[in-house]
Each structure stands twice: as structure tokens, then as C-alpha cells.
Amino acid sequence: MDMDRTIHEQVVEDLYAEALALADEARAVFDLRDEASHDNTPDEVRIALSIEGLRTTTRVMHVLAWLLNQRAYHAGELTKLQLLRHGTLGEERPSDPANMEKLELATRALIRDTERLHARVARLDEEQRQIESAKDPVSDMQGRIAQAFAGR
Numbered sequence: 541m542d543m544d545r546t547i548h549e550q551v552v553e554d555l556y557a558e559a560l561a562l563a564d565e566a567r568a569v570f571d572l573r574d575e576a577s578h579d580n581t582p583d584e585v586r587i588a589l590s591i592e593g594l595r596t597t598t599r600v601m602h603v604l605a606w607l608l609n610q611r612a613y614h615a616g617e618l619t620k621l622q623l624l625r626h627g628t629l630g631e632e633r634p635s636d637p638a639n640m641e642k643l644e645l646a647t648r649a650l651i652r653d654t655e656r657l658h659a660r661v662a663r664l665d666e667e668q669r670q671i672e673s674a675k676d677p678v679s680d681m682q683g684r685i686a687q688a689f690a691g692r
Contacts, residue, residue, distance in 0.1 A: 545614070552610045555661060559607060562654055563600045569647055570597065588639035592651055595633050599654050602630030603661050624672055629665040632658050 570593030572586070609627035612618045618627070635651050643651075 548610075549614045551664070552607055552614065555657070556604070556607045556611065558657060559600060559603045562650070562657060563597070563604065565650055566593070566596050566600055566654065569593070569650055585642045588636075588642040589647070592635055592639050592643060592647075595635060596651050596654050598630070599632065599658050603654075603658055605630070606661055606665060620672070624669065629658075629662055632662065 570589065572590065572593070606627060606629045609618060609623055613620070613623045613627070632655070634655065640648050640651065
């Protein structure tokens with residue numbers, strides 16, 4: 541196992557732990573079933589909480605799905621091709637500033653944390669795809685031909 545893969549595996553595991561913690565926190569913050577605590581909450585705030593809650597949980601689930609695909613690849617359960625074809629990160633849908641103004645500071649901080657996590661994973665995803673696209677078969681064949689003739 542090469543060092544880059546080992547480092548990547550550790551990064552994936554660390555991000556996975558962070559994503560799980562954020563998912564649990566999001567579940568607690570956006571759980572609207574306890575209506576007694578929301579009796580005096582204005583409708584606009586409850587709607588903003590619902591909208592941003594859906595965006596936040598979707599964002600975290602996209603990150604978790606991407607990380608689970610990475611873990612499956614490292615465990616040998618997916619090939620590199622399967623990972624690249626089916627392991628894309630879901631599109632980011634940023635929070636609405638108008639809704640954010642209506643939410644408590646702690647809720648806004650949680651949303652920002654999930655946005656930062658998604659951005660970090662998006663950078664990893666993009667980097668991984670750029671590296672793999674540079675490894676196209678034509679370039680690989682040209683490299684082997686160049687090596688074969690370099691010794692002559």
C-alpha cells in the first residue's frame with residue numbers, strides 16, 4: 541500500500557467521523573417533531589428552519605455517500621472505474637441568506653460547518669477526478685512507448 545493511499549484513507553476516515561457528528565447535530569437541531577417548543581415561533585422562522593434543514597441534511601448525506609464510496613473503494617469493494625462513475629459528490633445547494641438571518645446563531649454555525657465540509661470534500665473529489673483524467677489510456681501508451689525507446 542503506498543503512502544498516498546494511506547494518507548487518503550486517513551483523510552476519508554477523519555472526514556467520515558466529522559460528517560457523522562454533523563449529521564447527528566443536524567438531526568437534533570432540525571427535528572421539528574417537538575411542536576411544544578415551537579408554539580411561539582413565527583411561521584417564517586419555522587419555514588426557514590425547514591428549508592435550511594432540508595438543505596443541510598441533504599448536503600451532509602451527499603458528503604456521507606461520497607465518503608462511503610471512498611471507504612468501499614479502499615476496502616476493495618469498488619473498482620476505481622466504479623468509484624469514478626458512481627462516486628460523484630452531489631451538487632452543493634448553498635443556504636439562502638434571507639433564511640439564514642431568521643435562524644439562531646448556533647443553527648447558522650452548524651449550516652456553515654456543513655457547507656465547509658462539503659467544500660472540502662468537493663476539492664478532494666475534483667482533485668481525484670483531475671488526477672484520473674490525466675491517466676487516460678493514450679497518455680499511458682505514449683509514456684510506455686517513450687520509455688521503450690529511451691533505452692535505445
